[in-house]
Amino acid sequence: MKIGVIGGGAWGTALAQVAAHGGRDVILWARETDVVDSINASHENSLFLAGVALSPTIRATDDLAALAEMDAILVVAPAQHVGSVLAAAPIGRIPLVLCAKGIEAGSKRLVGEVARAVHPGAPIAVISGPTFAHEVAAGLPTAVTLACEDTALGERLATRLAARHFRTYASTDVAGAEIGGAVKNVLAIGCGVVEGAGLGQNARAALIARGFAEMTRFGLARGARAETLAGLSGLGDLVLTCSSTSSRNFSLGVGLGRGDSAATLLADRRTVAEGAFTAPVLREAARDARVDMPITEAVCRLLEGAPVSDVIGDLLARPLKGEAG
Numbered sequence: 001m002k003i004g005v006i007g008g009g010a011w012g013t014a015l016a017q018v019a020a021h022g023g024r025d026v027i028l029w030a031r032e033t034d035v036v037d038s039i040n041a042s043h044e045n046s047l048f049l050a051g052v053a054l055s056p057t058i059r060a061t062d063d064l065a066a067l068a069e070m071d072a073i074l075v076v077a078p079a080q081h082v083g084s085v086l087a088a089a090p091i092g093r094i095p096l097v098l099c100a101k102g103i104e105a106g107s108k109r110l111v112g113e114v115a116r117a118v119h120p121g122a123p124i125a126v127i128s129g130p131t132f133a134h135e136v137a138a139g140l141p142t143a144v145t146l147a148c149e150d151t152a153l154g155e156r157l158a159t160r161l162a163a164r165h166f167r168t169y170a171s172t173d174v175a176g177a178e179i180g181g182a183v184k185n186v187l188a189i190g191c192g193v194v195e196g197a198g199l200g201q202n203a204r205a206a207l208i209a210r211g212f213a214e215m216t217r218f219g220l221a222r223g224a225r226a227e228t229l230a231g232l233s234g235l236g237d238l239v240l241t242c243s244s245t246s247s248r249n250f251s252l253g254v255g256l257g258r259g260d261s262a263a264t265l266l267a268d269r270r271t272v273a274e275g276a277f278t279a280p281v282l283r284e285a286a287r288d289a290r291v292d293m294p295i296t297e298a299v300c301r302l303l304e305g306a307p308v309s310d311v312i313g314d315l316l317a318r319p320l321k322g323e324a325g
């Protein structure tokens with residue numbers, strides 16, 4: 001099986017490594033010539049996944065036309081750029097496995113909806129779950145949701161993209177898998193704020209639990225299934241990303257919690273903290289759907305520069321309510 005990968009960041013590179021170790025032919029498209037040269041010459045992605053010895057069978061290219069003959073393409077560009085990159089790619093009917101986590105600003109579309117609009121003939125699948133790229137690339141055990149509405153294709157992809165240390169759990173709930181991954185990035189910023197502001201571990205656990213309630217309300221309103229949201233791509237990824245400074249989103253939140261501005265923290269950043277881009281569009285989408293998302297609203301205010309003490313004070317001052325509400 002020939003696997004194409006669009007996106008030479010940490011996650012695209014780690015997934016290319018999994019596929020190559022599984023014996024697949026892998027071509028990775030990267031936007032940066034430095035990444036292409038580094039992978040082809042030194043079998044390392046020195047920009048985005050430094051220190052990991054990549055399989056010498058991975059070929060890198062800066063030419064999207066090189067992906068025209070693939071059996072499946074993993075789409076691992078940041079969510080805000082998936083539409084533009086896919087529009088330039090010769091996809092036809094090649095199955096697209098979306099691996100970015102986010103909601104497109106402006107259109108409020110999930111990444112799968114973006115891909116369907118650009119390439120209506122291409123079957124869509126999603127890989128999402130608790131997956132720090134450096135751990136996957138190091139061969140540490142990892143499990144993901146692989147969602148595809150076409151059960152037969154989903155099972156084929158789940159089998160072919162799995163590896164001994166990379167377990168794929170098939171699902172047909174594409175929207176559910178996507179919503180978990182998009183929303184957890186926003187909540188992880190909030191958990192980072194709790195850490196950075198020294199609000200304690202009780203507060204972090206409360207934010208994870210009430211954040212999960214938020215994710216569930218929004219997901220159900222957008223057609224996701226509850227069991228998907230409670231699975232690897234929802235709760236699983238929420239717990240991971242809310243627990244570790246290995247998360248770019250959590251780390252961004254730590255900086256905000258210490259009083260730094262989002263502009264300063266995001267300036268000149270080469271790696272992506274998706275939650276910063278998803279938060280405002282998630283807030284809009286939630287308001288459209290009349291779903292109450294107070295933590296998401298709070299993260300947006302923090303990203304806009306509101307003082308941490310004001311935002312936390314306002315969250316705590318909301319009227320008490322039932323836990324199921």
Ligand SMILES: NC(=O)c1ccc[n+]([C@@H]2O[C@H](COP(=O)([O-])OP(=O)(O)OC[C@H]3O[C@@H](n4cnc5c(N)ncnc54)[C@H](O)[C@@H]3O)[C@@H](O)[C@H]2O)c1
Nearest residue numbers: 008009010011012031048078079081100101132133271272
């Ligand atoms: N890193 C992880 O552990 C991990 C795990 C699971 C999912 N993801 C998701 O994968 C996606 C990619 O993240 P990553 O960690 O591989 O990236 P990264 O932070 O390692 O690298 C940034 C990437 O953004 C790309 N980029 C920057 N500007 C761009 C533009 N204008 N057009 C197209 N591409 C542009 C760069 O080429 C590079 O590939 C994100 O949605 C992320 O949430 C990441």
Ligand SMILES: O=P(O)(O)OC[C@H](O)CO
Nearest residue numbers: 129130131132247248249
């Ligand atoms: O570093 P983050 O916050 O983008 O998280 C990476 C992955 O999404 C974790 O599953």
